[in-house]
Amino acid sequence: MTVLSLPPLDLDAAGGVGEEDSPLRSVATAVAVLDCFADEAELGATRVATRLGIAKSTACRMLAALATGGLLERTGSGRYRLGLRLFEYGQLAVDRLMLRDVALPAMGELRELLRETIQLGVVVGTDVLYVERAEAATMNVRFRSEHRRNPAHSSSAGRVLAAADPALVTAILERGLQRYTPFTVVDPLRYRQILASTREQGYATAREEFEPGWSSIAAPITLTRGGRPHPVAALSVVAPTSRILGPRKPAVVQGVRRAAARVSADLERARS
Template sequence: MTLAATPEEIIGPVAEPEGRDDGPLRSVSIAMAVLECFETEPELGATRVSQMLGVAKSTASRMLAALAVGGLLERSGNGRYRLGLKLWEIGQLAVDRLMLRDLALPVLADVRELLRETAQLAVPVGADVLYIDRLEVSGVGTLFHTDLYRRGPGHSSSAGKAMAAFNPPMARAIMERGFVRRTPFTIVDPARYRQVLRQVRTDGYAVSREEHTMGMSSIAAPVLARRGERQVAVAAISVVGGTSRVLGPRKVAVVQTVRRAAATVSAALERTL
């Protein structure tokens, strides 16, 4: 979420001499500003953070280290940091309080009942997707509700593509992290991936044809929320199942159902904000 004020406007440049302790409130402000730096760049070091915020490099270094100890950041090597999963887990509480899961659950249930396939709700986590709800159908028709968080790579999933196409920070994080080939069908060429995202923006849905797991494919559509003058993907609804079932003769029906479900949740979320 982008705040009205920039990090520099929040804390201003540091005027204290090096080594002077910051007050508790100022330390909290700096910590918040440091975290906000990662909205635009997936990995940062102390030098870059100090430049972005106008604070001493030693101050930025101490704050980055402290946030990493608390799990809000994690070290990525070469003195650089990235957002930690703990921060996203805390952020998920905010998502819950926005009633995203509550709003999506009956819609997911309708999707599962209509298609008799597993329906999922995912949110962006840097270059990954975090599945926060999953309504499953077993091979014998037994229904399951799995709400344990499960994290996966964004580039090889339909949910990741659906969100990245309408979420520039996520797309940038995916491009900068690079692509890992999980199956012979995984897209690993950056130019091809950008082309796919353009197509997703045109079509309003994304497809993953056995890019993550052989024999399994999925279709997803973005859940959009207004951020200033534009709409940004804050989640995605996807249907996953055997390739022949999801992308076979029923593909048009799956696409229509998933797009309608995502639009329903987007509209409901808009009314709560």
């Protein structure tokens, strides 16, 4: 089994529902129906039909079929909601990367060492998706679903992953460096400079570039492929700025780099 062959960054997946010209029209619309539930928690047949521009009867059949398959569940009032089977599939998808299990011990130790929240992120499209998180001592309700994915250019994890992947860099630049805070780096030239220094130093930082007050430091988890180490994921420490970019910064950098290196080694050994 190949260990975590990085998905070839499907750019089209970033867009909206759109009209797929693929075969299996009904399956494509079924997936589009699922996508509708990314925005809203509960949907009925009429909403789905109008959103997708299909007949109401078609939407109803799609919803029923997805519900019998377990991908959707019926709420009391005839509407539908994402099903828990999707949770199981999603956990399996992450487990199959053979990354989380390898990284968990190191993440727990790093959390204990720094007493901060540790994140494990991979690239999907031009975003970083966090597939595991070791919360600081008291589990922080601040980290919710909306913090499970963020644009690669404004996060330290995205930088260590882009630093070694020119195709990802061009994809990020094509999409545009959107500004989220006054500190967000939006100049392509400056962004490339940051990536260059990331390559040199072996870690990346992001100072309040996505959410005011919160910064992060990340180091790459690599896998030697074709003789050269290739980043496949990133370990990042996220905390209020003063706690990791102040006097503690050297300790945090050393800690996250060591943890990422250990995960890389374990991942290499797990490649049986």
